[in-house]
Amino acid sequence: xxxxxxxxxxxxxxxxxxxxxxxxxxxxxxxxxxxxxxxxxxxxxxxxxxxxxxxxxxxxxxxxxx
Numbered sequence: 001x002x003x004x005x006x007x008x009x010x011x012x013x014x015x016x017x018x019x020x021x022x023x024x025x026x027x028x029x030x031x032x033x034x035x036x037x038x039x040x041x042x043x044x045x046x047x048x049x050x051x052x053x054x055x056x057x058x059x060x061x062x063x064x065x066x
Contacts, residue, residue: 001063002060002063002064003060005056005057005059005060005063006056006057006060008056009052009053009055009056009057009060012049012050012052012053012056013049013050013053013054015031015032015046015049016032016046016047016048016049016050016052016053017046017050018030018031018032019031019032019033019042019043019045019046019049020043020046020047022042023042023043030046032045032046
C-alpha cells in the first residue's frame with residue numbers, strides 16, 4: 001500500500017507541475033488541460049493536484065513498511 005500511495009503521489013505531482021507549466025509557458029503537456037469542465041480553472045486544479053500529492057506522500061510515509 002505504501003508503494004501504491006507513493007506512486008499515486010508521484011503521478012499527481014507530475015500532472016500538477018505539468019498543468020502549471022502548461023498555463024504559464026504554453027507548453028502543451030499534462031492531463032489537466034484536456035479535461036473540459038476545468039476550462040478556466042486549470043491553475044487551481046494543478047495546485048490542488050500538488051497539494052494532493054503532498055498529502056499522499058505524507059500518508060505513504062506514515063504507513064508501516066509491508
